[in-house]
Amino acid sequence: MKLFYTPNSPYARVCRIVADAHGLTDALELARVPLRDTASALIPLSAMGRVPVLVNGDLVLSEARHICAYLDEKAGTAPSVAAYGDWPLVASEAAALAFLDAVTVWTREMRRNEDERSPFLLQAEEEQVMRMIGHYDGVLEAPAGSPPLNFETICIAVAMGSLDFYELALNWRDNYLTLAAWIDAYNALPIMRDTVPTAAAMNLFTR
Structure with a gap:
């Protein structure tokens, strides 16, 4: 799994903290990218070019809550994200x-x-x-x-x-x-x- 991020994105920070809480730090490659740069390596994967974006195989997932829910599933431990119904x-x-x-x-x-x-x-x-x-x-x-x-x-x-x-x-x-x-x-x-x-x-x- 690869997380595209900037060190100053609060939403990427949320995802990094969830990954750490799940013990997934070693399984998550961090790819730092510039913002508002058409040459960013993120643009071919996500046209918006916004961070955070998590890539795993063919999956390109954006928005912090969705990324954290995906990390929950991969970890198989107590989820960080509330389940619909609660x-x-x-x-x-x-x-x-x-x-x-x-x-x-x-x-x-x-x-x-x-x-x-x-x-x-x-x-x-x-x-x-x-x-x-x-x-x-x-x-x-x-x-x-x-x-x-x-x-x-x-x-x-x-x-x-x-x-x-x-x-x-x-x-x-x-x-x-x-x-x-x-x-x-x-x-x-x-x-x-x-x-x-x-x-x-x-x-x-x-x-």
Whole structure:
């Protein structure tokens, strides 16, 4: 299996964490590719050229949730992705993915030149993100032992990691102590440390 990724993609980071949790790291070849580059080795396989993409034989699979479900099947262990039918868990998982989406939109907008940023979009995403931070502070508890790794919790952890990396929602820890303790447990995991975005993630987008 080969995973096409960039080190700064939060969605690829989710997939890499799931692979590690399943013990599939050695079975998963990582292929780093550039984004927005028509010469990318990913383009002939996936016309969108977006990461993450998992390739296994003739299968070309995109979108983090689908990739993680496939890794679940290959591992044959406790699944990371909620099964359709377990609708409360599916709903929680969808909220976590939407949270990650909102954080990602916010971080991308902040990487534009200042005169190209949308004040409306920045305000909307910040409001969404802060509402979700308040929500998770109220429903999550710091794990007593090793933190559970599933698609929902990983999306939340990666989203919070992006906020801290890009220094958005500054001082959120002062008001949300429960969530701060929760994310600290995840940040201590080796796979979380190994998949932190690189310095290039701070570069401004260019045309």
